[in-house]
Amino acid sequence: VQLVESGGGSVQTGGSLRLSCAASGFAISTVCMAWFRQTSGRELEGAATIDSEGTSVYADSVKGRFTISRDSAKNTLSLQMNNLVPEDTAMYYCAAAEDDCMVAAQALGIMTPVHLFHNWGQGTQVTVSS
Numbered sequence: 001v002q003l004v005e006s007g008g009g010s011v012q013t014g015g016s017l018r019l020s021c022a023a024s025g026f027a028i029s030t031v032c033m034a035w036f037r038q039t040s041g042r043e044l045e046g047a048a049t050i051d052s053e054g055t056s057v058y059a060d061s062v063k064g065r066f067t068i069s070r071d072s073a074k075n076t077l078s079l080q081m082n083n084l085v086p087e088d089t090a091m092y093y094c095a096a097a098e099d100d101c102m103v104a105a106q107a108l109g110i111m112t113p114v115h116l117f118h119n120w121g122q123g124t125q126v127t128v129s130s
Contacts, residue, residue, distance in 0.1 A: 008124030021094030032101035037090035046111035051101035
C-alpha cells in the first residue's frame with residue numbers, strides 16, 4: 001500500500017490549490033479515504049473524508065471551501081481547496097482506512113476517527129500568506 005501526495009505550494013489569501021493523492025496496492029473506492037492536516041505544535045486535524053459510496057464529510061473549518069473527490073479509474077484522491085486563508089497553512093496528509101467510513105460518523109456528518117486510518121502518505125505542504 002502506498003499513498004503519494006502532490007499539489008501543495010504557496011498561495012495568497014483567497015487563492016486555490018488542488019491536492020492529489022496517488023494510491024497503489026488497493027482500490028480507494030472500497031475504503032474510507034481522508035485528508036488530514038497538521039501545523040507544528042498542533043494536533044492532527046481531519047479535513048474531509050469520503051466513503052465507498054462517494055459520500056463526503058467535512059470539518060466545519062473547511063466546509064463550503066474544500067471539496068474531496070476521487071477518480072476510481074486513476075485510483076487518485078483529490079482535495080480542491082478554494083478561498084484559502086492563513087489558518088489553512090499546514091502539512092496535508094492523505095490517509096486510507098482498512099474499511100469503509102464509520103456509518104455512525106457519516107450519519108452524523110462528522111469525521112471518522114483518525115485511529116481508524118492505518119495508511120498514510122508523506123504529506124504535502126500548503127502555505128497561505130496574508
